[in-house]
Amino acid sequence: MPNISVGAQIFDLVFHPTESLVFAGLLTGEVKAYSYDEQGNHEQKFSVSPSKRSCRGLSMTATGDKLWAVGKGKGVQIIDVATGNVVETRKGAHDTGDDDGVIKLWDPRKPEALRAYTHHFDFISDFLWLEDKRHLVAASGDGTLSVIDVRSKKLEPFAQSEDQEDELLSLATIKGGQKVIVGTQLGILSVFNRKSGWGDCVDRIPGHPHSIDALCNIPSHYPNAQSTLLTGSSDGILRAVQLLPTKLLGVVADHGEFPIERIAVDRGGEGRWVGSAGHEEVLKLTDLKEVFEDDGGEDEDEDGEDEEGSDDEETAVKVTTGEDKEIGEDVEKSAVAKGKGKATGETSDSDEEDEGVVEEANEENDADSSDEEMFKESKKRKKPEKDVLQANKRKKGRNEIVADATFFNDL
Structure with a gap:
């Protein structure tokens, strides 16, 4: 069970979809990348500071070539995973992060947000993507759950x-x-x-x-x-x-x-x-x-006990x-x-x-x-x-x- 000391509090972490790489967004504003092997040995690959303010969230493209970072600096930074360099910065992308409940929908190919949703009045704590319906589910500190249809141009949620x-x-x-x-x-x-x-x-x-x-x-x-x-x-x-x-x-x-x-x-x-x-x-x-996996082999009945005897009861x-x-x-x-x-x-x-x-x-x-x-x-x-x-x-x-x-x- 390896522990990777990163030197500051971690706000978010994300894994590469196909390689043994993990990324951490830190309180110091740094984004650090580590490689690891099957034995849990690890090595730092790069450390970059896209902002002097804390990094609050990370997301990775499906191909694993780009890393998106957002934080208290109110900007959005795009990091090239291969080089560890910041290749794009969108300043002033949001005003208060998610603290006021604002949700913004972005197209990576465009510099400005497509839509902003304001139906929540307290912080946004988590997102969930439902691929079958193309719906984005958001959880909020205001006590409600909302569902956004990203295909719709309406600024109201599909359901709340x-x-x-x-x-x-x-x-x-x-x-x-x-x-x-x-x-x-x-x-x-x-x-x-x-x-x-x-x-x-x-x-x-x-x-x-x-x-x-x-x-x-x-x-x-x-x-x-x-x-x-x-x-x-x-x-x-x-x-x-x-x-x-x-x-x-x-x-x-x-x-x-x-x-x-x-x-x-x-x-x-x-x-x-x-x-x-x-x-x-x-x-x-x-x-x-x-x-x-390990517990399964040890819990097998040793003397041909019947199902009732080997059950967890x-x-x-x-x-x-x-x-x-x-x-x-x-x-x-x-x-x-x-x-x-x-x-x-x-x-x-x-x-x-x-x-x-x-x-x-x-x-x-x-x-x-x-x-x-x-x-x-x-x-x-x-x-x-x-x-x-x-x-x-x-x-x-x-x-x-x-x-x-x-x-x-x-x-």
Whole structure:
């Protein structure tokens, strides 16, 4: 697990799509590039200072030949990856970064922005590109999610969610892009079902003890990749979490007391290394093979035990709608409560679904799996003891999943 000391706080990181190169944007305004090998050995390739103000964001072209850098200096710089030189600068590209919620759409071939969107009034925390619809999803500190159709010349979003009563910090997709997961300030993962529209989330999954500042998919060749995410929290722990059904798969990396701001997987998201960065001036590279592959061989049954004996004996959370179905099944739910209007855009034909009754089935955990606890739910239960994590949560809706706050206590 190599640590690359970069000498300053990292605001953003990005990997080259085809080569073993990683780039970091720093508080000092520098952009540094490092090469690495299969053993985790690394070497600095170049360091360039396109601005004297902090570099807040990096993005790379699909071919990997150009690197885009933006920051507090209000400009946009283009860096040639082969030489490490700044080849173009667009001064005054934005006024306040994303702090006021302004989103600008650019064509790399043109010097001026094509359009500016002002429907958000607080900072923009993350973007997500939906290739099938050519939609750009934006998360904001104002508590709403918006969807922009980049093909439209309108300055209004294609859709915008209701106020989620929490800062939205990070975005990722699961289930082949059909469900959008949003990390929030209160440590809740909100689930938006695209078929149900963008008006409101369909599920809210508590459990993280602190804010979820970064989300990232794992390579598609791993088991359950369509429902597994890497989550970076302000408690400094990088976790692998499976959703629907929900369980902790393990701790991938630990940044100590420093919050995790960015996560990325190399080779276009299909590689071996995951990079994570917090406030400790270190870029941490973690080998995903050690996390997702090594454990598989050791956990195989040794004496021909049957399936029941070799199972993880995890707690299964189930939804009953006339017959038992695992939460993991792709059951369509209506997300918008009565009396609230849906955002325009993709609509749902699943409003006829009956309200589910949630029950839990607990089994004894094996000693070797004591670090993994499933989220638990009971529709009828006594009022729990006062918990600081529960104090700030809004009233549970009928589609929410309630998790025990002790889920991550042992980590």
